[in-house]
Each structure stands twice: as structure tokens, then as C-alpha cells.
Amino acid sequence: MSSSIGSTPGFSSAGTALRLVTIAQLAELLGELQRGTPGILSATLASADGFTVASTLSDSQDADRLSAMSGSLSALAGAMTREAGHSAPERLILESGSGHIVSMNVPVPSGDLVLTVVTNESSLLGKLLWSCRNTADQVVAACVATPQPGSAPSL
Numbered sequence: 001m002s003s004s005i006g007s008t009p010g011f012s013s014a015g016t017a018l019r020l021v022t023i024a025q026l027a028e029l030l031g032e033l034q035r036g037t038p039g040i041l042s043a044t045l046a047s048a049d050g051f052t053v054a055s056t057l058s059d060s061q062d063a064d065r066l067s068a069m070s071g072s073l074s075a076l077a078g079a080m081t082r083e084a085g086h087s088a089p090e091r092l093i094l095e096s097g098s099g100h101i102v103s104m105n106v107p108v109p110s111g112d113l114v115l116t117v118v119t120n121e122s123s124l125l126g127k128l129l130w131s132c133r134n135t136a137d138q139v140v141a142a143c144v145a146t147p148q149p150g151s152a153p154s155l
Contacts, residue, residue: 025142027054029135037131039099039123045139046070048105048112070103070116091129099123106136108143115139 030043034056044055044063050071055063077089091104099119106113115136119128 022142023054026139029138030054030056033131033135039119040117041120042118044116046114070114074114102132104132104136106139108140
């Protein structure tokens with residue numbers, strides 16, 4: 001397994017660049033998620049508009065395609081819940097005979113990110129959802145802890 005940083009590193013839906021050190025931390029968090037959760041084949045973090053921020057996929061084109069589809073599905077799920085009078089969706093779960101695909105929004109100061117995890121059939125959905133939520137919380141903490149470009153350092 002190798003972690004890669006997408007073709008548009010640091011791009012976020014709000015247009016604010018994430019620091020490269022933060023992106024490296026995010027890639028490591030995705031690697032920890034994959035290593036620590038049985039059945040995970042890949043984990044990708046994308047901006048809400050579909051640009052890869054970090055991924056465990058070694059092929060950046062695969063990561064970019066998955067990121068684009070994740071951004072689109074996230075937007076579609078949001079539109080569906082608004083149309084139905086529901087609040088914003090917390091996660092999107094796709095199930096097949098081959099495994100699960102879970103996407104969840106991760107609200108960070110620079111704009112929402114989308115965490116997408118692809119699994120094989122051996123994954124346990126409850127453990128997977130718990131691990132994804134835990135990683136999403138760590139992503140938020142990493143983005144909050146790292147000052148954004150242009151912000152004044154605190155003393």
C-alpha cells in the first residue's frame with residue numbers, strides 16, 4: 001500500500017490551500033485507517049468539488065476518478081436530502097456482493113472534504129463506519145491544528 005497526494009495537492013472546495021505538511025498528515029491518517037481496518041482496499045480524501053487531496057491508491061488517475069465521483073455523489077446526496085426536507089447527509093453507503101463503498105463529509109475550516117473508503121466483502125460495516133468516523137475526526141483535528149496560509153501565528 002502506498003499513499004499518494006492528488007494531482008491538485010492542497011486544493012479545497014473553499015479555494016484555500018491546505019499546507020503540504022497537513023496533506024502529508026492526511027495521507028498518513030488514510031494509511032492508518034487502511035492498515036487498521038480489515039477489508040479496506042483504499043481510502044481517498046477529496047475536496048467537495050471532486051479534487052484529490054490524499055489517497056492510499058498508488059495510481060493517481062484512479063484516485064482522481066474516485067475523487068470526482070465522490071464529489072458528485074456527495075452533491076447528489078445533499079440535493080436529495082434537501083428535496084426530501086431532511087438535514088444534510090452524514091454518509092453515503094453503497095453495498096454490493098464485493099464489499100462496501102462509504103463516503104462521508106468531513107467539515108474542515110477550508111471547506112468540506114469527502115472521505116471515501118472502498119472495501120472487500122470481508123469488511124464489517126459497523127467497524128468500518130466507526131473507523132471512518134474516527135479518521136474523519138482526526139482529519140478535522142489535523143486541519144484545525146495547522147495554521148492556514150495567510151493566518152497569523154499564535155504566540
